[in-house]
Amino acid sequence: MTGVGHGGAAGPGAVTTRFSDRLRVTRPWPRELRPYVHSYDGYRVDATTSYRVRLVPTGRAVVVINLGEPFAQVFRLKETGPAVRVVGSLVAGLEDGPRVCDHPGGQEAIRLELTPLGAYRLFALPMRELTNGVFELRDVLGPGADELVERMSATRDWTQRFDLLDAALLTRLDRGPDPSPEVAHAWRLLTRSAGTTPVARVAAEVGWSHAHLVRRFTHQVGLTPKTTARVLRFHRSVELLSRGGTDLRQLAAACGFYDQAHLNREFRALADITPAGLANARRVEGAHEL
The missing domain is CATH 2.60.120.10 (Jelly Rolls)
Known part of the structure; x- marks a missing residue:
């Protein structure tokens, strides 16, 4: 350079x-x-x-x-x-x-x-x-x-x-290659619902079997539809947390988690930190400062 x-x-x-x-x-x-x-x-x-x-x-x-x-x-x-x-x-x-x-x-x-x-x-x-x-x-x-x-x-x-x-x-x-219309539609269904649309419903709407959807979606997106939905639910909860003043029970319900305990487990699994810990971390260029 x-x-x-x-x-x-x-x-x-x-x-x-x-x-x-x-x-x-x-x-x-x-x-x-x-x-x-x-x-x-x-x-x-x-x-x-x-x-x-x-x-x-x-x-x-x-x-x-x-x-x-x-x-x-x-x-x-x-x-x-x-x-x-x-x-x-x-x-x-x-x-x-x-x-x-x-x-x-x-x-x-x-x-x-x-x-x-x-x-x-x-x-x-x-x-x-x-x-x-x-x-x-x-x-x-x-x-x-x-x-x-x-x-x-x-x-x-x-x-x-x-x-x-x-x-x-x-x-x-x-x-570059064009994504398949079915994968693009599946991605829209998941993102617009922030990961709350069931994968079975996504497969039915795009007209593919579950196995074919998983194979083609993973090839073009990088994650399976199920994991993508999980990440999108988590990401929405992080964005809502960043606005401040959010009750965790209300946050869990709004983002499609079963309860606050489920929310906490997902934060541990996907971020290795609690919701409160992530909310208090300073954001720098798409990351959270430690």
């Missing part, structure tokens, strides 16, 4: 906001990307001290274009294997459990959250190959990813950085 992070001008069309030691830069992404991209912004962390964050399942794939210091290591909680060391930009597939990231500080990056079917089309890979994994960007997008990151890092202007990334994404979008 030829450049290693700049202060950067926002440029026309980009909006810069400062939060304490963090700078965030946003702008609307192109209309053609809107069905596939959930969030999209640049940021810079000025503090050079190391920190640790907890990543919890969201039902989205993540791309981080590193323009400064890389992540130090990423590892899944409750697993005994070695941590994944990431030395550049990364792609993270859908998760069904918590992950921890140690970072040395001083990061500058652009972070995208993609819908699973958007990631399937942009990456042109079976999404199950990325599930619960973190990969170097070049290993997913090919050697041209390094050149893209170098060009983005070499300019100080955030709008130019966004323009370069948009052009690369739109090119891949034009060449």
